[in-house]
Amino acid sequence: MVKKKILITGNEALAEGAIQAGCLFYAGYPITPQNELIACMSKRMIEMGRVFIQAESELAAINMVYGASAAGARSMTSSSSPGVSLKQEGISYLAGAELPCVIVNIMRGGPGLGNIAPAQSDYFQATRGGGHGDYRCIVLSPSSVQEAYEHMFKAFDLADKYHIPVIVLGDGMLGQMMEPLIIKPTNHESQTKNQKPWALTGCKGRKPNVVKSFFMAEGDLEKFNLKLQDKYREIENKEARYEGLFLDQAQELIMVAYGSMARIAKQALLNLRDKKLKAGFIRPITLWPFPKEIFGQVVRKNPKVKFLVLEMSYGQMVEDVKLAVNGRAVVEFLGRSGGGILSEDEIIKYAKSI
DSSP states (O other), X not given: OOOEEEEEEHHHHHXXXXXXXXOOEEEEOOOTTSHHXXXXXXXXXXXXXXXXXXXXXXXXXHHHHHHHHHTTOOEEEEEOHHHHHHXXXXXXXXXXXXXXXXXXXXXXXXXXXXXXXXXXXXXXXHHTTSSSSSOOOEEEOOOSHHHHHHHHHHHHHHHHHHTOEEEEEEEHHHHHOEEEEXXXXXOGGGOOGGGOTTSOSOOTTSOOOOOOOOOOSTTHHHHHHHHHHHHHHHHHHHOOOEEEESGGGOSSXXXXXXXXXXXXXXXXXXXXXXXXXXXXXXXXXXXXXXXXXXXXXXXXXXXXXXXXXXXXXXXSHHHHHHHHHTTSSOEEEEEOOTTOOOOHHHHHHHHHHO
C-alpha cells in the first residue's frame, strides 16, 4: 500500500483505522454524532469481505461483539454517550471473560438523552469501569483526525496483548471535523483468529477452551480478581502515554487537557507564552492508565508550579490530576459542559487570574 493523503472526518478515520487494523467483525446501532463511523463501516466491511451487523439495539451489539471476540475475531462496536451506557453490562462481561475488543465512544452532551453537541462528560464512565465489578478498560483519547486513525491500530493491538476491552474516547467535535489524513502502509490486515489459541474455534485435537466470567466455587472469584489486578498493574506500569510541551520551562503554570479540548488549550498556551508566562502543557493520551508519573516529575522539579485542568465537563479528569499531584501542588479547574466549549480567551483570562 502506498501512502496517500485524503480529506476525511474523524468518524470516518476511526472506521478506516479499524479496517486497516484488521477488524473482522463490527456490530453497532446508529446514534448521533458517530453515525458517519457506522455508515463507513457498513460499506467498507462488506468491501473487505468481513462482517458488519446493524444490531437491533446497543445491548445486542455489545453481546454480538462478545460472541465474535470469543471466537477469536478482532471485534468492535461504536456509539455515543447514552448508547455506551446501554453497553456497560456487556463491557463488564467482556472484561470478566478477558476478551479483547474495541469500543469507540464519540461523546455528546448529557446526562440523560442530553443533546448532540460535543462533551467530555463520559470520562468517569470510561476510566472507572462503567459496569459492575472490579475491572478496568484501557482508554485512548485522540485529539486529531490523524490520531483517530492511528489510535485504532494501537487499540486493537493492546486489546489482543492484554485480553481486555479498549475504549477509544472522542467527542462530537472530533467525530465531525474534517482534516487531512495520511493513510500509511500496514500489515495488520493479516490478524486472524488462528493467532489466538485461547479462542473458541472447536477442539480440533487440543484441550477445550473455556470463556466465562462465572466463578461459583468459594475463593475462585477472588483469585480471578487478583489475577486481573496484577494485569492492570502491569498495564499501568507499561502503557501510560502523554504529550508534554515546555515542561522544562514551566515554572508558573501547566495546563492539562485531552482530546478536542487539548487543541484549544495548546493555542491558549502559545498565546500565554508570548505574554511571557512561563507555562507548559500535558495532554494525557491514555486516560487509563493515567500518566500520573509525569505529574510527579514536574512537581519534584518545581514545587511552586500550578496546574490548570481544562475539560468539556464540570470536573472529571481533574480528580486524576489531583490524585497524581497528591497534594503537592495547587490544581485549578475550568470547564463547561452540555455542549459548551471553552474558548481560547476564556482560558487565557482564567490562567492570568490564578
